[in-house]
Amino acid sequence: MGALQLQNIRKTFGAHEVLKGIDLDVKDGEFVIFVGPSGCGKSTLLRVIAGLEDASTGSIRIDGDEVATVPPAKRGIAMVFQSYALYPHLTVKDNMGLGLKQAGTEKAEIERRVAKASAMLSLEPYLARRPSELSGGQRQRVAIGRAIVREPKLFLFDEPLSNLDAALRVQTRLEIAKLHRELKATMIYVTHDQVEAMTLADKIVVLSAGAIEQVGSPMELYNRPANLFVAGFIGSPQ
Ligand code: ADP
Numbered sequence: 001m002g003a004l005q006l007q008n009i010r011k012t013f014g015a016h017e018v019l020k021g022i023d024l025d026v027k028d029g030e031f032v033i034f035v036g037p038s039g040c041g042k043s044t045l046l047r048v049i050a051g052l053e054d055a056s057t058g059s060i061r062i063d064g065d066e067v068a069t070v071p072p073a074k075r076g077i078a079m080v081f082q083s084y085a086l087y088p089h090l091t092v093k094d095n096m097g098l099g100l101k102q103a104g105t106e107k108a109e110i111e112r113r114v115a116k117a118s119a120m121l122s123l124e125p126y127l128a129r130r131p132s133e134l135s136g137g138q139r140q141r142v143a144i145g146r147a148i149v150r151e152p153k154l155f156l157f158d159e160p161l162s163n164l165d166a167a168l169r170v171q172t173r174l175e176i177a178k179l180h181r182e183l184k185a186t187m188i189y190v191t192h193d194q195v196e197a198m199t200l201a202d203k204i205v206v207l208s209a210g211a212i213e214q215v216g217s218p219m220e221l222y223n224r225p226a227n228l229f230v231a232g233f234i235g236s237p238q
């Protein structure tokens with residue numbers, strides 16, 4: 001399970017209100033895309049959901065349980081960053097397994113999960129390498145693998161493909177779509193790329209200046225944008 005419910009999430013940095021009361025329901029297994037201009041609060045919202053940042057107010061429920069005060073490692077959430085955030089001194093295998101090791105998971109279980117994730121991501125030939133010996137696309141797959149081995153209820157992706165070239169972006173996008181089908185996990189994904197948003201999403205959330213402008217399926221937003229801002233962002237002709 002991995003249903004998420006946000007109620008009145010607000011976040012203030014000093015005098016700057018970055019999130020202005022976010023209400024959102026994400027169903028178990030849904031693929032939800034956040035889009036919106038740079039600086040509108042997408043990354044902050046992901047970080048608040050993950051527990052990397054505390055909300056100033058509001059409620060975060062996962063499968064009905066309030067998690068706003070639960071530490072990040074206990075929320076059943078894994079986040080994939082644009083910058084990969086791998087440990088340079090560890091092999092691919094150890095990068096993928098480190099979180100489990102720190103959580104006290106048995107060695108055999110770590111081996112099993114790393115083997116399964118590396119098969120899903122075609123990473124088997126690279127398990128003994130270090131991140132500096134990998135391409136950008138391979139590094140991002142390791143970061144995704146590291147999320148998968150934790151078997152989270154909810155995956156958060158923050159612009160995971162923006163450092164990749166166009167061909168790799170398409171390939172990795174298709175891999176993420178396949179993972180979503182295979183894992184049946186809930187995924188929330190931030191992107192600037194309209195094609196990514198339209199092809200991956202069950203539901204798109206359009207954000208502007210810390211507030212939600214509209215939530216809907218790609219076709220709903222395309223055919224019935226609530227306002228000019230949404231129309232401009234989704235690229236419909238209005
Ligand atoms: P996005 O991911 O949509 O580009 P962010 O969530 O990164 O936007 O940032 C939203 C706003 O919050 C920006 O104005 C940014 O400068 C501000 N912000 C983000 N993190 C911090 C922080 N730790 N301290 C102060 N301001 C921050």
Ligand code: MG
Pocket residue numbers: 042043044158
């Ligand atoms: Mg961001």
